[in-house]
Amino acid sequence: MASHRRPKQPSRARVTVLTTAAAAAVALSSQAANAAPSEKPSKDEVKAKVDKLYEEAEQATEKFNGAKEKQEKLQKEISTIQDNVARGQDELNELRDSMGLAAAAQYRSGGVDPSLQLFLSSNPDDYLDKASTADQLSAQQVEALKKIQEKQRELAQERSEASEKLKDLASTRTELGKKKQQVQTKLSEARTLYNSLTAAEKAKLExxxxxxxxxxxxxxxxxxxxxxxxxxxxxxxxxxxxxxxxxxxxxxxxxxxxxxxxxxxxxxxxxxxxxxxxxxxxxxxxxxxxxxxxxxxxxxxxxxxxxxxxxxxxxxxxxxxxxxxxxxxxxxxxxxxxxxxxxxx
Structure with a gap:
């Protein structure tokens, strides 16, 4: 009959020895790691890293300059469009005033032409498309209405263009902020690295x-x-x-x-x-x-x-x-x- 003997358990003394040896190994490993800290980079290594950061900062600077130039250009274009819109609105008001004077003259002479009265109460764009309305207007009034229509279209187009440029300007300003932050980050990193040098090392580099x-x-x-x-x-x-x-x-x-x-x-x-x-x-x-x-x-x-x-x-x-x-x-x-x-x- 085969014997089933239980494995022999390590003695308490042996466990203690093994534990002590493991602890010693860990301690020695830790000491070895602490005994070999990373060496401080040399002056030339620091200079190379600083130069690289400055190069990256200059790359970002030129992109920043481009965004800034675009922003200034858009602001000028928007200002020009807004001036044109203001002048155009004044011209439109003058045209409408002239039509109003015509209506007043007709009223004094016996009544306002129904088609002119209709125009003065709303938008003229629909009326010129209707022959019956055009037939009731004088050639001078038709020409005045056409001018008003054209001026309204110009103003609508210019306002739309200004709106798009304002959106572009907002986007450009956001881009400008990002580029500025990139430059400042690179410069900050470079300054921190440069300041890790001793005074003597800085003097030598300069x-x-x-x-x-x-x-x-x-x-x-x-x-x-x-x-x-x-x-x-x-x-x-x-x-x-x-x-x-x-x-x-x-x-x-x-x-x-x-x-x-x-x-x-x-x-x-x-x-x-x-x-x-x-x-x-x-x-x-x-x-x-x-x-x-x-x-x-x-x-x-x-x-x-x-x-x-x-x-x-x-x-x-x-x-x-x-x-x-x-x-x-x-x-x-x-x-x-x-x-x-x-x-x-």
Missing amino acids: AEQERASRDSGREVLGSGTAASGRAGAAYAWAQSQLGKPYVYGATGMSSYDCSGLTSRAYAAAGVGIPRTSEAQSTIGTKIYSQSQLQVGDLVFFFNDLHHVGLYAGNGQIIHAPRTGTVVRYESMGTIGGPFMFGVRV
Whole structure:
């Protein structure tokens, strides 16, 4: 007969040893994890991350500028339409008053024409479609009624157009708010990351940037000729703005963003160009070879064309780079994105 022996239970001492060993293993594991905290990123790593955030902020800035420009354009168009409607309403009132005077004259001479009386009490649109009514009116009255009809149609169309533009304006304002928030979020993240550096690290970075700008300025001296008189004038004006800070959405005179500087520079030269970098890229003559660029040409960077500057000669540009910097000279090779093409205005 087979024996059915119960398995031997571990002794209390053995359980205690196993429990103690497990606890020790957990403690050692925890100590090991705590003993190897993530290392603080280096100055160069922080700079790379900050530069990336600023690039994303500039992308959002150009979209913000586009929405702002659209908003301003819509506001002007709506104002023009509203002025037209007001003038049109005055003209309509004058036409109606003239019909009223005709009715008064008829009344004094012995009564108001039934068809004219009918018009004065309601809308004339239905009446001219009825031959019997038209037959009872004089040619002058028919012409006056037609003018009133036409003016009413114009006003209805203009009011409808204004209504649609007001809806578009509301949508654009919402988009503008979102783009502004995107810019502010990126800038806030960049500032927080930059502030994680020590004072010495910040000073070193600033010194490096200032030295690079000085070197670029020396490279520019005596190099290149302007593409045209107006390009030369735009470039000379941009030089007068060196040292002024970058501020997103700014067009001067105390601060600029990238396209704000270029649009103001050409305005100073008597040439109106669009506000945003993307729109500026659609004007003038495109120049794809860097060797063909001349001083004062617009130069565009990154695949989405969100950055623009003015060519300064010898592979250098003058531009408003990003938040935390000023209008300065810089080598095209250090912009952070590829040169796409130039535009000769």
